Amino acid sequence: MAIDLSLYNQKRKEENQSQAKRDWTEDLSGLLSKEIKLFGSSFGDKKKVRFYSELSILLTSGIDMRTALEMLEEEQEKKDDRQLMGEIKQSMVEGKNLSEATFASGKFSEYEFYSMKIGEESGRMTEVLQSLTKYYDDKLEQRRQIINALSYPLIVISASVCVIVFMMRFVVPMFAELFRQFKGDLPLITKVMLRISGGMSTYGAIVLFSVIAVIGTLYSQRKAIWYRKFFSSLVLHLPVFGAMVKKVYLARFCQSMNLLLSAQTPLNSAIALVKKMVGFYPIEQSLDAVNEDLTRGAKLHESLGKFKVYERRMISLLRVAEEVKQMDVMFGRLAQQYGAEVDHQTKLLGNIIQPILLLLLGLVVGFIVLAMYMPLFQLSNIMQ
Numbered sequence: 001m002a003i004d005l006s007l008y009n010q011k012r013k014e015e016n017q018s019q020a021k022r023d024w025t026e027d028l029s030g031l032l033s034k035e036i037k038l039f040g041s042s043f044g045d046k047k048k049v050r051f052y053s054e055l056s057i058l059l060t061s062g063i064d065m066r067t068a069l070e071m072l073e074e075e076q077e078k079k080d081d082r083q084l085m086g087e088i089k090q091s092m093v094e095g096k097n098l099s100e101a102t103f104a105s106g107k108f109s110e111y112e113f114y115s116m117k118i119g120e121e122s123g124r125m126t127e128v129l130q131s132l133t134k135y136y137d138d139k140l141e142q143r144r145q146i147i148n149a150l151s152y153p154l155i156v157i158s159a160s161v162c163v164i165v166f167m168m169r170f171v172v173p174m175f176a177e178l179f180r181q182f183k184g185d186l187p188l189i190t191k192v193m194l195r196i197s198g199g200m201s202t203y204g205a206i207v208l209f210s211v212i213a214v215i216g217t218l219y220s221q222r223k224a225i226w227y228r229k230f231f232s233s234l235v236l237h238l239p240v241f242g243a244m245v246k247k248v249y250l251a252r253f254c255q256s257m258n259l260l261l262s263a264q265t266p267l268n269s270a271i272a273l274v275k276k277m278v279g280f281y282p283i284e285q286s287l288d289a290v291n292e293d294l295t296r297g298a299k300l301h302e303s304l305g306k307f308k309v310y311e312r313r314m315i316s317l318l319r320v321a322e323e324v325k326q327m328d329v330m331f332g333r334l335a336q337q338y339g340a341e342v343d344h345q346t347k348l349l350g351n352i353i354q355p356i357l358l359l360l361l362g363l364v365v366g367f368i369v370l371a372m373y374m375p376l377f378q379l380s381n382i383m384q
Contacts, residue, residue: 043081043107045136045140045143047081048112048132048136049133049136049137049140051072052129052133052136053130053133054072055068055069055072055129056126056129056130059126060126065092065098066089066092069085069092070089072085073085073086073089084105087101088102088105089101097116097120098120099113099116100117102116110273110276111273111277114260114265114269114273115128115131115259115263116128118260118263118264124263127262128259128263131259131262134255135255138251138255138335138339142248142252142342145342145346146244146248148350152354153354153357156357156358160357160360160361160364163361163365164364164365167365168197168200169197169201171368171372172194172197172368172372173197175375176197186375187374189371192371193368193371193372228281229281231281232282233282236309240345241349243345244345244346244349246309247338247342247345248338248342249283250309250311250314250334251334251338251339251342252277252278252280252335253274253278253283254334254338255331255332255335256273256274257274257327257328257331258335261331262328262332267300268291268295271287275287275291282307283309286307286309289303289306290303299322300322300327301315301319314334317330317333318331
């Protein structure tokens with residue numbers, strides 16, 4: 001059962017052109033009456049897990065789609081979510097399928113659209129909904145693991161920076177006034193510390209605004225090709241953390257392939273859809289070439305093997321899976337393995353980083369204290 005992506009893209013292009021040709025004299029009062037939201041409305045991964053999970057449970061219980069959507073609409077606490085459920089239900093009343101109704105809302109991706117469309121055409125909608133639930137649930141879990149591993153280090157680093165800046169801006173200058181009355185030669189580390197403190201007083205604001213400007217510029221360019229290429233290359237070359245990030249995206253890639261191939265999606269179509277969902281430049285770039293190789297009759301494991309982002313173990317297992325025609329099963333097992341490895345590495349990374357950061361913080365603060373008190377020790381010796 002093949003789904004022609006080109007026909008869908010052409011249809012979407014025609015709809016966009018039709019939308020652009022609307023008369024600009026449309027009722028202005030309607031535009032002004034629209035609700036303006038500071039942060040906008042979203043239907044994030046956490047809400048999608050709940051949506052797909054509850055919808056699959058209701059359909060499995062024998063409830064029809066319209067009634068299920070009505071029940072989901074009634075239980076929504078937020079107005080935007082309730083309105084979204086109502087729009088999806090209304091679109092289905094007007095004759096659209098669930099895949100078309102959800103995609104038309106603008107809150108769902110092409111990946112979800114084709115997954116649900118395949119479920120509708122194959123009669124396996126509940127299985128697809130369960131797979132989508134697992135996909136977004138695993139995605140959230142991976143995100144939680146990374147946040148848990150990095151939250152403590154970030155808090156410690158932030159606190160350390162605040163303590164150091166406070167000492168350099170307020171404590172060290174107080175000692176500097178005392179040292180001016182000290183006629184003896186100051187120790188080297190004290191001289192260095194005083195120069196750093198003076199530099200922070202003179203150039204601190206400039207450095208701060210420069211850092212903010214650089215971060216703002218990079219954030220504005222985060223979707224640019226050059227930035228994504230540079231940033232992904234930089235991340236992959238980081239010790240320990242780079243390997244963990246790569247496994248996170250490999251797990252996402254394998255899980256997506258498992259979902260689509262389990263739903264009998266053609267391999268080329270599955271690759272094209274995963275490219276739009278994986279969100280990691282090295283994998284996205286490789287999948288264009290992979291699709292071209294598959295069109296020419298190459299094996300998937302051969303094409304993936306040309307790129308370093310895919311591990312040798314993964315290529316070897318996919319080679320076996322292609323021979324026994326169990327690609328979906330193998331991708332599912334690989335997703336589980338990578339997920340387990342990421343879980344282990346994040347816990348290990350957190351246990352290693354915490355004592356290292358505390359040690360570094362102690363060394364920096366100790367260095368500052370030593371630099372400030374060494375002249376006082378010398379003064380006490382002279383006075384004796």
